[in-house]
Amino acid sequence: MKAILDSLNKAFESRVRLGIMSALAVNNSLDFSALKEYLDVTDGNLASHLKALEKEEYVVMKKSFVGRKPNTSFYITMLGKKAFEEHLTALEKLIKSQK
Amino acid sequence: MKTEQDYIKDLTEIRSIMERSTKFLTLTGWAGIMIGIYALAGAYIGYKLSYFDNNADVYNNIVTTEKPAIILNLFLLAIGILILSLGTAIFLSYKKSKKTGDSLWNAAARRLVINMAIPLVTGGLFILILYSKGLIGLIAPVSLIFYGMALLNGSKFTFEEYKYLGIIEIMLGLLASLFIGYGLLFWIIGFGVMHIVYGIYMHLRYEK
Numbered sequence: 605m606k607a608i609l610d611s612l613n614k615a616f617e618s619r620v621r622l623g624i625m626s627a628l629a630v631n632n633s634l635d636f637s638a639l640k641e642y643l644d645v646t647d648g649n650l651a652s653h654l655k656a657l658e659k660e661e662y663v664v665m666k667k668s669f670v671g672r673k674p675n676t677s678f679y680i681t682m683l684g685k686k687a688f689e690e691h692l693t694a695l696e697k698l699i700k701s702q703k
Numbered sequence: 704m705k706t707e708q709d710y711i712k713d714l715t716e717i718r719s720i721m722e723r724s725t726k727f728l729t730l731t732g733w734a735g736i737m738i739g740i741y742a743l744a745g746a747y748i749g750y751k752l753s754y755f756d757n758n759a760d761v762y763n764n765i766v767t768t769e770k771p772a773i774i775l776n777l778f779l780l781a782i783g784i785l786i787l788s789l790g791t792a793i794f795l796s797y798k799k800s801k802k803t804g805d806s807l808w809n810a811a812a813r814r815l816v817i818n819m820a821i822p823l824v825t826g827g828l829f830i831l832i833l834y835s836k837g838l839i840g841l842i843a844p845v846s847l848i849f850y851g852m853a854l855l856n857g858s859k860f861t862f863e864e865y866k867y868l869g870i871i872e873i874m875l876g877l878l879a880s881l882f883i884g885y886g887l888l889f890w891i892i893g894f895g896v897m898h899i900v901y902g903i904y905m906h907l908r909y910e911k
Contacts, residue, residue, distance in 0.1 A: 619712075
């Protein structure tokens, strides 16, 4: 039990971060406003969680221009994908062990 | 410290976000029912305009110039139904998106449209080519087959049930190409009856 808890990734404690990782895991890239819509959070909240995930190198940000408007999109990294999958496996084990 | 309930909630949330961010779920059963009704009405008008039920318009017969006025009318009728159907589907999706709070034109919607548009446009061009070569009898089967392919391709980005509707349309199209003289009948089943049946099924399943 303790071992399983340890294998849960601390970076994904917050539900917003889990949400970001889930959305990016199944999409090539998503822009800030799309993420905001799926997660239903404020700009500041989303930005700070994204920054935290960027620091872990689980997501990368890419700035570009759509016409003249700046557009910020986010991608999941290989490292992020691996960490997210491990976290999911741990969650699964945890729930199974309590059944 | 999180409890077991929290983890289960985490998983539910992950699942929901993965689905919402990849699938366009604001299509409504009502749109299907309405589209089916338009198709039936259109088929009736088309039948009244002219129905050439001769097996003569089959594969090898190249007679085009006989009834250009009627063909043009049928063509305009088909375009009209297409616009009406698309308009209804978009309008009803818009209303549903207002209710659920999702945005209508999101990444998933774009993917659905692109993946359906490629087979649909291919089919549309193919039909124009068939028409220009006088192979009018093949238009009904080809439209059913390509529509089925479009549904099959698009079903990855919306409700999974559309996959089966796509397969049914493809089978109807293949059957229609075996019985060329009955194109309108297959068209009525494929675009009219199947849409209504599917619309009712989707409505009962997801909107009740």
